[in-house]
Amino acid sequence: MRSWRRPIQFKSIHTKIALAFSCLILCTTIILSYSAYRLSTVAVTDTSLEYTKQLIEQVNKNIQTYIGNMESISALSLSNADLKRYLALKNPEGTEGVQLASQISSYFHAIVASRNDIASIVFAGSNGAVVSERMDANFKSYAELITQEWYSKASRNNDDVAISPSHIQHIYKDEYKWVVSISKQMPNPLPGAASGVLLVDLNYNVINDLCNQIQLGQRGYVFILDQAGDLIYHPQQQLIYSGLKSEDIPTLLQAKDSTFHTQEKEQSKIYTVRTTKFGWKIVGVTYAGDLSGNKKDMQLTSAMWGGISLIIALAISILLSVTLTKPIKQLEVHMKQVEKGNFDIRVDVEGANEISKLSRTFNLMISKIKELMNQTLKDQEVKRISELKALQAQIQPHFLYNTLDSIIWMAEMGKVDEVVTMTSALSKLLRSSISKGEELIPIAVELEHIQNYLTIQNIRYRNKFTYAVEVESDILSCRILKIILQPLVENAIYHGMKHLPDRGHIRITGRRIEGDIELKVMDNGVGMSEEKLKTLMLKTRQTESGKGFGLHNVNHRIQLYFGELYGLQFESELEEGTTVTVRIPAIPPIHNDSENEV
Numbered sequence: 328m329r330s331w332r333r334p335i336q337f338k339s340i341h342t343k344i345a346l347a348f349s350c351l352i353l354c355t356t357i358i359l360s361y362s363a364y365r366l367s368t369v370a371v372t373d374t375s376l377e378y379t380k381q382l383i384e385q386v387n388k389n390i391q392t393y394i395g396n397m398e399s400i401s402a403l404s405l406s407n408a409d410l411k412r413y414l415a416l417k418n419p420e421g422t423e424g425v426q427l428a429s430q431i432s433s434y435f436h437a438i439v440a441s442r443n444d445i446a447s448i449v450f451a452g453s454n455g456a457v458v459s460e461r462m463d464a465n466f467k468s469y470a471e472l473i474t475q476e477w478y479s480k481a482s483r484n485n486d487d488v489a490i491s492p493s494h495i496q497h498i499y500k501d502e503y504k505w506v507v508s509i510s511k512q513m514p515n516p517l518p519g520a521a522s523g524v525l526l527v528d529l530n531y532n533v534i535n536d537l538c539n540q541i542q543l544g545q546r547g548y549v550f551i552l553d554q555a556g557d558l559i560y561h562p563q564q565q566l567i568y569s570g571l572k573s574e575d576i577p578t579l580l581q582a583k584d585s586t587f588h589t590q591e592k593e594q595s596k597i598y599t600v601r602t603t604k605f606g607w608k609i610v611g612v613t614y615a616g617d618l619s620g621n622k623k624d625m626q627l628t629s630a631m632w633g634g635i636s637l638i639i640a641l642a643i644s645i646l647l648s649v650t651l652t653k654p655i656k657q658l659e660v661h662m663k664q665v666e667k668g669n670f671d672i673r674v675d676v677e678g679a680n681e682i683s684k685l686s687r688t689f690n691l692m693i694s695k696i697k698e699l700m701n702q703t704l705k706d707q708e709v710k711r712i713s714e715l716k717a718l719q720a721q722i723q724p725h726f727l728y729n730t731l732d733s734i735i736w737m738a739e740m741g742k743v744d745e746v747v748t749m750t751s752a753l754s755k756l757l758r759s760s761i762s763k764g765e766e767l768i769p770i771a772v773e774l775e776h777i778q779n780y781l782t783i784q785n786i787r788y789r790n791k792f793t794y795a796v797e798v799e800s801d802i803l804s805c806r807i808l809k810i811i812l813q814p815l816v817e818n819a820i821y822h823g824m825k826h827l828p829d830r831g832h833i834r835i836t837g838r839r840i841e842g843d844i845e846l847k848v849m850d851n852g853v854g855m856s857e858e859k860l861k862t863l864m865l866k867t868r869q870t871e872s873g874k875g876f877g878l879h880n881v882n883h884r885i886q887l888y889f890g891e892l893y894g895l896q897f898e899s900e901l902e903e904g905t906t907v908t909v910r911i912p913a914i915p916p917i918h919n920d921s922e923n924e925v
Contacts, residue, residue, distance in 0.1 A: 341652040348644030353637060360633035367625055375544070375613070376586060379599050382541050383611040386549060387601040389537055393444075394509070394605060397527055398488050400438060401511045404448060405525050407434055410458075414513065414523050419456035428458045435460035444533040446506045449498055451478060452513075452523030465500045472498065481510035481524040490605060492557040493531050493564070505531035507559060534560045544617025554606035556580050579610055588615070654682045658689060670697040710766075710887055733787050745786055752782040766888075769916060770837065770844070771803040777812045777835065784820055791831065792824040792850075798837035802844050804916040808888060814881050815848040815895075815907045823852020823905055843893075844913050851904040860899045878907075885911060 404410070413419060413427040435448040439460040449459040451472050459466070472478065475497055480489035491508040506528035515522045538549045538560050551559035556576045558564055566572035575589065579600060586599045595615035602608050657674065664672050670693055674686040730753055737746045759776040774796055781794045816833060824831040834849045855863065863878070882895045889912050899905035 340655065341648050344648035344651060345645050348648060349641055352640040352644060356633050356637045356640065359636075360629045364625055364629040367629075371625075372615075375617075376597065376599070379543055379547070379597075379611050379613050380586065382543065383549065383599045383601050383609050386538060386541060386611075387603055387609045390534070390551070390607065390609065391603050391605075393529075393533075393537075394490065394603070397445075397509045397529060398511075400442075400445070400448075401488065401509060401525055401527050404435065404438065404450070404527075405511065405513045407431065409434065410450060410513075410523075413456055413458065414452040414454060414521050416456070417454060419452070419454055424456065428456070429462065431458045432460060432462050436462075444530050446496065446504055446528040446530045447498065447526075449526040449528070450513075450523055451526070452521055454521045454523075456523070459498070466498060467500055477508045477510040477526050478524050481512045481526075482522075485512060486514055487511075488605070490553065490607075492553050492555075492559050493534070496528055498526070498528070504528070507531060507534060531560075538562070541611070543611055543613045545614075546617055547611065547613040549609065549611050550574070552576065552579060552608045552610065554580075559607060574610075579608060582608075651682075654686065658682070658686055661689070665693060670700070706887060710884070729787060730783055737786075749783055749786050752779040755779045756783065766808060767806040767914065768809045769803065770798065770805055770807050770846075773807050773809060773812055774798060774803070774835070774837075776810070777816055780813055780816060781833070784816075788820070788824070791827075792820065792833055793830065794833040794835070796835045798835070798846075799839065802837055802839050802913065805844055806914040806916060807844070807846075807911060808884055811881055811885070811909060811911075812846065812848060814878060815909070818878065818907075819848055819850040819852065819905065823850040823854070827852050839913060842913055844911050846909040846911075847906055848909075849904065849906045854901045854903050854905055855899040856901055860897055864897055881909075885909070 409427050409430045413424060413431055416424050416427070418424060419428070431450070435450075435458070439445050439448055447459055447461075449457070449466075449472075451457050451469070455469055457466050457469055457472060466472065477489065477491050480491065483489075489508075489510045491510070493505055493507050496502060496504045496506045496508075509527045509529065510524050513523045513525065534551070538551065539562060541549045543549065548562045550561035553559055556579075558567060561567055561574075563572050567574065578589075579598065582598070582600045584601050586597060589596050589598065597613040597615055599611040599613070600608055654677075661672050661674050672693070673690050676683050676686045676690070730749065734746055734749050734753075737749065756776060756779040759772060759779070778796060785792065785794070812835065816835075819833050824833070832851050835847070836849070837844065837846045839845075878895060885894045893910050893912065896908040896910070897905065898908070
């Protein structure tokens with residue numbers, strides 16, 4: 328796992344922040360660019376489709392209006408009184424018929440001349456009359472005319488208008504115009520009376536121009552179907568008839584006014600269908616690819632702006648990461664200075680952000696560390712001084728001289744046993760004072776030391792006092808500061824036993840109380856007054872100004888090592904004696920301290 332992770336690990340937070348911002352910005356830019364492209368494509372497509380619907384709707388309205396106008400022209404023509412009289416003639420080729428035909432032809436000609444979208448107006452009656460807007464029209468035979476679709480279709484529809492699909496006109500000889508025909512049978516008020524059909528041929532070019540001017544993209548087009556599926560108009564009508572192109576006519580005939588998609592030969596087409604009131608279907612065909620014809624431009628634009636945004640964002644991310652990491656690097660430089668031991672430096676704090684708070688906390692921490700270090704050095708110095716004083720007290724020159732003088736005096740007096748006892752006690756006393764340089768020693772060692780000291784003093788003062796050591800055995804292995812009891816016993820001898828007329832007694836006890844150890848040095852000496860006791864207690868809490876080792880040093884050493892909760896307590900009463908209580912924590916022994924254990 329580490330083999331592939333290691334290459335992507337960066338030690339610099341600046342690099343990590345820049346990389347994180349870059350990845351975030353890159354992902355955001357890609358997502359936004361793609362979303363913008365998709366939204367633009369959908370918006371353009373929807374707009375194009377809506378535009379196509381509106382165009383087809385407009386074509387639908389135009390064609391309905393146009394056909395409506397043609398129906399009005401048909402109705403107007405059929406209401407002509409000359410035409411009715413002409414139809415009522417049994418012999419339309421007679422003199423009256425020729426005259427009426429001339430008048431009707433003039434009337435039709437006036438209509439056709441006023442509108443360039445009408446190719447011709449022809450009326451064929453059941454009495455064999457045929458008349459058009461042309462005076463010298465060269466009609467096909469009457470029998471051929473009445474068998475054509477426009478005539479038969481109008482006859483079947485009675486009073487309704489028959490609209491024929493685009494076709495080649497077959498009215499006149501040697502004329503082959505493309506027209507769209509509207510035919511209507513003349514209303515026949517009397518049963519059995521003659522009837523006729525009026526034909527209005529519309530110029531196919533009019534519909535062609537009407538539909539051809541509609542632009543639906545680069546390849547889109549409009550075409551028109553009638554109810555039977557025959558083409559009224561198609562821009563590629565010849566290709567349809569020749570079979571080179573096809574339209575899904577059955578689907579379009581079943582389709583209601585709607586828009587639907589089809590897939591034809593890897594091309595997606597969109598059909599928009601509208602149905603006229605007379606059954607024609609106006610069909611708009613749009614190629615899906617044309618709706619977003621500028622697709623490549625949109626892609627290039629999105630990619631270009633995405634790239635520009637990415638470059639700007641990366642530059643901002645690098646600048647931002649540098650700005651964020653600059654104070655952190657400054658803090659790192661100061662930390663390295665502290666690591667080298669320089670505690671006098673301070674970080675410049677600007678602003679109130681998290682890094683400024685961290686710098687402020689760093690300055691406070693350095694100040695506190697420096698203060699604690701100075702305090703520790705001071706405490707260590709005090710400890711060393713106190714320890715030195717304790718050692719000086721243990722081996723006071725006058726004590727050593729007096730002890731040696733006592734040994735010499737006893738030797739001269741022949742008191743061999745006492746000489747041996749005192750010399751042995753002095754030897755052990757001196758050896759215990761070394762204690763391998765350790766500050767904490769087992770209580771058993773401290774008691775052995777005090778017993779040697781009591782032995783020497785008892786011999787020097789010629790059994791002026793007796794003593795007893797009564798310490799619970801379970802605390803003998805616990806550790807205690809060395810040379811704690813000797814000053815207390817020395818005070819008991821010099822201030823309690825020395826001026827006592829009778830033999831005194833010194834009792835040393837020890838026990839465990841609530842996790843602490845309590846040692847007591849009790850004597851039945853002269854004791855102290857209450858005022859003197861207060862003075863003594865006050866001295867133990869003040870800096871000792873005198874020479875030599877005192878109770879103050881003992882109390883001060885205990886509180887330096889174990890805290891203010893520990894130290895000495897005094898109880899005294901005149902002519903009754905004095906009790907000094909030492910309270911220290913119960914410190915268990917260490918394994919390599921076996922030599923000092925009892």
